[in-house]
Amino acid sequence: MSGFSTRQVTGVIGLVIGLALGLLYTWVIAPVELVNTHPALLRTDYRRGWVRLAALSYVADGDLERARARLDGLKQEDVAGVIQALIEEYAAAGRPADTLRSLTTLAKALDVHTPAMLVYLYAPTSSPRSPVRTPYPSPTSTPTPTLTSTPRASPSPTIPTPTPTHTSTPVSRDTSPLTTPTSEPTHTPPPPTPTPPLLARLQLAKQEQICEPGQVPRIEVLLKDERGAGLAGVDVWLLWPGGADRAVTGLKPQNGAGYADFNAEPGTSYVLGIGELGMPLVTDLQIEPCPLEDDEEPLMGSWRLVLEPRSPDHSESGLDRSAGRPERHRG
């Protein structure tokens, strides 16, 4: 009995001593020192900062391989999220088109897509504009500051830093998010053809000019479903050369569930896009003066655009473009 107890005690004492020594070693004598880490191990906010810095560095030096090497090993969602946010932030802030073009180039190379970048691919090329653009704060968008800095693009530098060399080449996707959905083949006779998603079937059903004295020119959008009910919670993008703005339908319920609006200014050609990918539905939309009547003062009109889905069996070529012809209403 006493021998058994001695064995137990001996074992327990040894265990305790060993545990103490083990913890002493791992926590005190040789604690792990965090050195030589890499960006993927950074805290989330620092990691996002790293991506942002890499993107801005690309704007400065234009060195795509260097940017790729710096972003190598980071999660694609981190990279995509930060670059998307940066492009949208810069677009909303009216940053110079060259800067946004650089960011867009980087985004494309990294297989990152955001509607805000599409303005540089699809927006109408208008006459040269001042790089400093006054933003259009709408009630549903973030107020944006006026740009004062002018970045200087410089030749790509070569800094002798042993950046990671195993550069992974993201597969570049040529298909643009703005690509309109291909129409269903019409020659297949016995078809229960799948109905395209509602947003893909939206088309301009009505465009009317609103002339209300004292109102800032704006672009109102009204999205409806097949039954004529408003579509809430849909992203609506307004793109123009050098910028973009986004609104979500339904945030002004007094105007209807499918309603969203943007402030706009004359002399700018806008593209209206719908959905997360910003499918362009209306192009070359411009604020125009209202027709004058008698002694009225000149007035810039707003636009109200009603978008409705075409019926599923309505062929692509059968879009009723005449439905979108502008009408004029005086308030």
Next chain:
Amino acid sequence: MSKRARLLPKWVTRAAAGIAAGLTLGFAVGWWFWPVQYTNTAPDVLRQDYHDDYVAMVAAAYEVEQDLEQAREWLKLLDPEEPSTPVIELAERLVEAGGSAEDVTRLVRLAQALGANSPTLIPYVEDRP
């Protein structure tokens, strides 16, 4: 005597086994159950090449955004006391190693904006456009 001689090795053996088990448990606790978290690190523990890249990127971002306070905040993550020190150090090393003049120039501009300078870097300051 012979009994004692047999008992002692057993005692030692058991103690050694206990210690070994305890050590194993200790290592398991220190390195397995509560392992050191390698995530959530800060830029100041980045490997030297990443560290240098970070500084170079801050200088490039400053060139684009002209936001000195933001650049200072980024650099404080490397050196909270003297944010300009990593900038000067990297610029000097680049000059010594024959690095890109563009990078050096950016770093010097940022260092200057932060109120720091170095004799080695004066030519780059003077050559500034």
